[in-house]
Amino acid sequence: MQVRDSKDFLRVQKEQRGGLQRRMLFLAAVVSLTLFPGFLAAQTNSGTSNSQTSKKAGSKNPLCVHKCSSTQEAVYDLKNETYTGETVRGPKTIVAKNLNILRYNYTASSKVTFSQPPDLWSKLTGLASPQSEQGGTVPQKTATPTAAEKALTQKATAAKAANVKPGVGAKVVAGNQPKYSAAVLTMNDKIQKAVDEAQQAIDQVNAETDGFDQPLHDELTAVAVAVKAQVVKANTATDNVAAGGQELLSFLKAVDASSTYDGITKELSSDSKFMKGVNAEWPASSDIVNLKQAADLRKTRLASIQTDLSSKQASLTASLMTAERDLYAAREAVNEVPLQVANPTKDDQDLIDADGKLVAKMLGLVGTSNEQLKGYGNLVSWGVSVNDGLETALSSLDTTGSGYKAFQQAQASLSDWQQQMLKVKSAWDLHSAPGADQSLHPDPFVMRFSGNCDYAFSTTKQTAITLTAVDQLPDKSAAAPATVLSVTIECASPFTVSAGVAFTSIPSREYAIQPVATPPNSTTTTNQFVFTANSNFHPVVIGMVSARLCEPNEKVSYHLSFGMAGNFNSQNAGGSSAEFLIGPSLALFRTMFITPGLYIGKKTVLADGFSVGSPVPPNVTTVPLQSSYKPAFGLAITFTKP
Numbered sequence: 001m002q003v004r005d006s007k008d009f010l011r012v013q014k015e016q017r018g019g020l021q022r023r024m025l026f027l028a029a030v031v032s033l034t035l036f037p038g039f040l041a042a043q044t045n046s047g048t049s050n051s052q053t054s055k056k057a058g059s060k061n062p063l064c065v066h067k068c069s070s071t072q073e074a075v076y077d078l079k080n081e082t083y084t085g086e087t088v089r090g091p092k093t094i095v096a097k098n099l100n101i102l103r104y105n106y107t108a109s110s111k112v113t114f115s116q117p118p119d120l121w122s123k124l125t126g127l128a129s130p131q132s133e134q135g136g137t138v139p140q141k142t143a144t145p146t147a148a149e150k151a152l153t154q155k156a157t158a159a160k161a162a163n164v165k166p167g168v169g170a171k172v173v174a175g176n177q178p179k180y181s182a183a184v185l186t187m188n189d190k191i192q193k194a195v196d197e198a199q200q201a202i203d204q205v206n207a208e209t210d211g212f213d214q215p216l217h218d219e220l221t222a223v224a225v226a227v228k229a230q231v232v233k234a235n236t237a238t239d240n241v242a243a244g245g246q247e248l249l250s251f252l253k254a255v256d257a258s259s260t261y262d263g264i265t266k267e268l269s270s271d272s273k274f275m276k277g278v279n280a281e282w283p284a285s286s287d288i289v290n291l292k293q294a295a296d297l298r299k300t301r302l303a304s305i306q307t308d309l310s311s312k313q314a315s316l317t318a319s320l321m322t323a324e325r326d327l328y329a330a331r332e333a334v335n336e337v338p339l340q341v342a343n344p345t346k347d348d349q350d351l352i353d354a355d356g357k358l359v360a361k362m363l364g365l366v367g368t369s370n371e372q373l374k375g376y377g378n379l380v381s382w383g384v385s386v387n388d389g390l391e392t393a394l395s396s397l398d399t400t401g402s403g404y405k406a407f408q409q410a411q412a413s414l415s416d417w418q419q420q421m422l423k424v425k426s427a428w429d430l431h432s433a434p435g436a437d438q439s440l441h442p443d444p445f446v447m448r449f450s451g452n453c454d455y456a457f458s459t460t461k462q463t464a465i466t467l468t469a470v471d472q473l474p475d476k477s478a479a480a481p482a483t484v485l486s487v488t489i490e491c492a493s494p495f496t497v498s499a500g501v502a503f504t505s506i507p508s509r510e511y512a513i514q515p516v517a518t519p520p521n522s523t524t525t526t527n528q529f530v531f532t533a534n535s536n537f538h539p540v541v542i543g544m545v546s547a548r549l550c551e552p553n554e555k556v557s558y559h560l561s562f563g564m565a566g567n568f569n570s571q572n573a574g575g576s577s578a579e580f581l582i583g584p585s586l587a588l589f590r591t592m593f594i595t596p597g598l599y600i601g602k603k604t605v606l607a608d609g610f611s612v613g614s615p616v617p618p619n620v621t622t623v624p625l626q627s628s629y630k631p632a633f634g635l636a637i638t639f640t641k642p
Helices: 006-040 120-128 147-162 182-208 214-254 257-267 273-278 285-340 346-397 402-432
Strands: 052-055 072-077 083-089 092-097 104-114 447-451 461-471 482-491 495-504 508-517 525-535 538-550 556-567 577-588 592-606 625-639
Touching: 072 083, 072 482, 083 092, 092 482, 104 447, 182 285, 182 346, 214 257, 214 273, 214 285, 214 346, 214 402, 257 402, 273 402, 285 346, 346 402, 447 461, 495 556, 495 577, 495 592, 508 592, 538 577, 538 592, 538 625, 556 592, 556 625, 577 625
Parallel strands: 072 092, 083 482
Antiparallel strands: 052 072, 092 447, 104 461, 461 482, 495 538, 495 625, 508 525, 538 556, 556 577, 577 592, 592 625
């Protein structure tokens, strides 16, 4: 387009300026009406190297603060891994999933810190100023009478039955009796004396061995069997609890979140070793008390028998030995009589034979009585020993004993684990039930930690979340507490400083006084006011402070921004000046800001009524300029510091 004169030039400039303004207004409408709603509806997922992130539906209010109350989640799978030193941009909900809540007790802690607010004004003026250059004991089994002891008792009983006074079959009495020789009568007297002495000793032994009778023996034997049954029951209960504890340990060491529910269901079944331990039964306290009381009474009785026997056993043994010695002497007398009587009569011979048999029988009875006395002593000792053993066993079965306490402690531990299993199972059943309200019945294997960005408006907030797992294995192999997750949620200040370039529709013009041919194409010149630079669309350096209004995701956010631009001009263009832009911003990736809005800048025109093309009076040597702030449309593209 050719410009013929100054008026034509002004007309062309006006048309170009009007066209540029129309194009910029159209661009603003596109940004405001198309880009913003489009990004507002955008839903994106983002992630980190060690976590997965997901996004849930947020608020429908486009003017909300800090992510429109939407919830982004950073998900950490703790099944086979731990995470430390993680940093995520907030607001975020930290989700720890696949927790082994049966074996470990998880404890969460958080710490919030705030940074000092930035000096926004100095940063802004530094960017826009024209001067700038720019992370149990098992109970012992009681003994029962042995076969030898039973035989000993039977022998003693038989001996007592056999020790019946034999009498003297050939005792000489007055009257019509046979006639004996003097030597035979002397022998008979000696034998009668020895027999009477032996019988007296035997009678004494019989009298002293009546204390420990058969009923007492039978009672001890029966009680020993009963106590043994209680011991077996206690041992079985102890074994079941121990087996249940071993199975529990094996289960806890092998279980993880994905197999916890099925594993718990199996352990809680009635035929599992774990449940047999939980349901194990110790002998009834009342039975043990009754047996103990009977044992105490027997102990007193047996002690009395043993004391009495001990005080008399020596004299009884001595009497038997004396009787046995005298019987041997009598037998010698029987053997010597035939030598003393040359022609014994039939009566003599019958008496000699009868006395010989009597002595032999009495020797046998004395020997049996001696064995009876020894057997009785052993029997009493056996009874005392058995009763003491029963008392020891019963003491171990008593509820005050160490055996029961160890059993009770182990079973209580199993019962506690049973309750934990039932609690976990119930929580999962409620969570997984059809139509279950997930907010009322959350996943028991998941923990959530909210890291919001509600804070003092000009600070940066950091929320450090730490999840610690304490191993609850019921033995000494449990590991020390360990940090399985440490994440820092960082919420940047809602104010961001960026710098870049702005475009404005306020023209940038530079004036000068130059000679112009008058009329055109003539050789005559006249000094006139002319443009040496005229731009209806020009960039300016700008620094902006943006206040975040909403951040639906990590790719797009919405801000309200204020910027200060530096318009660097020569004196003939009105000089350098600070200019301003205010409007909404669309931030991409928290780095690039696109801001259309109201631009307030200086417009410089000729003063004193002069215009371009006006002749310059002789007394005017410099261009008279007038500058004033005017509103216009502006568009800024700025970037944060990398």
